[in-house]
Amino acid sequence: MNMPDKHGKFIEYGGKFAPEVLMPAIEELEKGFKRYVKDPGFRKELDYYLKEFAGRPTPLYYARNLTEKVGGAKIYLKREDLVHGGSHKLNNTLGQALLAKKMGKKRIIAETGAGQHGVATAMAASAAGIECEVYMGTEDIERQKLNVFRMDLMDAKIIPVESGSCTLKDAINEAMRDWLTNVETTYYLIGSIVGPHPYPLMVREFQKIIGEETRKQIIDKEGVLPDYIVACVGGGSNAIGISHEFLGDEVELVGVEAGGKGIESGEHGATLSAGTSGVLHGTYSKLLQDKYGQINISYSIAAGLDYPGVGPELSYLAEKGRLKVASVTDDEALEAFKLLSRVEGIVPALESAHAVYHAVEMAKELDEDKTIIVNLSGRGDKDVFVVAEALGVKL
Numbered sequence: 001m002n003m004p005d006k007h008g009k010f011i012e013y014g015g016k017f018a019p020e021v022l023m024p025a026i027e028e029l030e031k032g033f034k035r036y037v038k039d040p041g042f043r044k045e046l047d048y049y050l051k052e053f054a055g056r057p058t059p060l061y062y063a064r065n066l067t068e069k070v071g072g073a074k075i076y077l078k079r080e081d082l083v084h085g086g087s088h089k090l091n092n093t094l095g096q097a098l099l100a101k102k103m104g105k106k107r108i109i110a111e112t113g114a115g116q117h118g119v120a121t122a123m124a125a126s127a128a129g130i131e132c133e134v135y136m137g138t139e140d141i142e143r144q145k146l147n148v149f150r151m152d153l154m155d156a157k158i159i160p161v162e163s164g165s166c167t168l169k170d171a172i173n174e175a176m177r178d179w180l181t182n183v184e185t186t187y188y189l190i191g192s193i194v195g196p197h198p199y200p201l202m203v204r205e206f207q208k209i210i211g212e213e214t215r216k217q218i219i220d221k222e223g224v225l226p227d228y229i230v231a232c233v234g235g236g237s238n239a240i241g242i243s244h245e246f247l248g249d250e251v252e253l254v255g256v257e258a259g260g261k262g263i264e265s266g267e268h269g270a271t272l273s274a275g276t277s278g279v280l281h282g283t284y285s286k287l288l289q290d291k292y293g294q295i296n297i298s299y300s301i302a303a304g305l306d307y308p309g310v311g312p313e314l315s316y317l318a319e320k321g322r323l324k325v326a327s328v329t330d331d332e333a334l335e336a337f338k339l340l341s342r343v344e345g346i347v348p349a350l351e352s353a354h355a356v357y358h359a360v361e362m363a364k365e366l367d368e369d370k371t372i373i374v375n376l377s378g379r380g381d382k383d384v385f386v387v388a389e390a391l392g393v394k395l
């Protein structure tokens with residue numbers, strides 16, 4: 001369903017825009033992925049780790065208190081925050097770490113913004129018994145100290161990135177340079193549906209388990225499919241992970257981007273809402289750039305949404321109208337962070353809080369017989385210092 005063409009493109013979006021010297025490594029990766037993704041032995045091993053190590057399946061939780069407080073539509077939460085490590089990221093890193101091992105790679109490198117992908121990569125690399133190094137911008141290292149320490153505990157080497165805006169974009173740049181230099185021994189484990197083909201497809205395939213579980217769970221609970229699915233969008237792996245299973249159904253899919261300090265301020269990460277088409281990190285997609293094609297600095301209080309690009313498949317789905325796009329500001333996300341914590345006893349990641357806020361606003365305008373599922377992509381432990389500072393609380 002919704003497969004890219006042989007060049008890795010969803011109509012115009014996607015493809016392989018990489019230096020010629022890197023193409024053999026990309027082609028090796030594509031061959032390895034095609035070979036093992038359908039291999040019964042690989043699938044059995046991955047399924048084992050997803051169940052016994054990651055803790056899948058995750059629950060689909062009816063947020064009764066939130067629903068009653070808000071009024072209107074029922075709100076369900078797909079509890080990806082309960083995956084080992086605290087986010088959906090482990091679904092993908094386990095798949096890619098096992099693939100790296102099958103391909104005979106001795107070293108895994110990754111990039112991270114919010115730190116959740118870095119933590120998940122460190123976990124998966126430990127499980128697979130492979131050396132791990134993680135590139136992370138110094139800005140993100142400062143605001144995600146907890147995750148940095150967690151990675152260190154798992155013996156992952158953190159490599160600070162001091163170039164550019166010192167955030168996710170720059171970490172990806174440095175990781176790609178590393179891969180370029182060490183292609184023989186190194187596997188580059190990308191954390192979202194970005195990068196040159198086959199990464200967007202590969203990450204989607206490892207994340208689509210979210211939507212597959214959700215379909216079965218909502219039918220068991222409600223007897224019908226949901227009316228709406230809402231997910232935050234940075235690069236887009238959690239959004240495509242829950243949405244892909246429903247592309248052929250009459251379910252409205254909503255992607256919620258980082259509105260930051262407001263779209264009109266220019267300080268945001270709302271790529272689908274305010275971006276234009278261009279090439280970033282090996283793929284043709286929507287991105288935040290100036291009229292000369294230079295990449296703009298993105299901004300969000302949520303480190304995982306602080307990225308000036310987005311996955312090519314989401315650009316395609318948004319352009320054809322299959323994915324509705326919204327944005328939520330920092331202040332609104334903080335409001336949802338507090339609301340869900342107080343009413344349901346669930347502390348969401350700031351990224352996920354963007355989706356929660358929009359779902360709450362939607363629910364108020366809908367009838368009680370409508371159902372909204374929010375992909376609660378991560379838990380908020382990592383964000384407590386950021387939130388405390390934003391609220392003027394000294395810890």
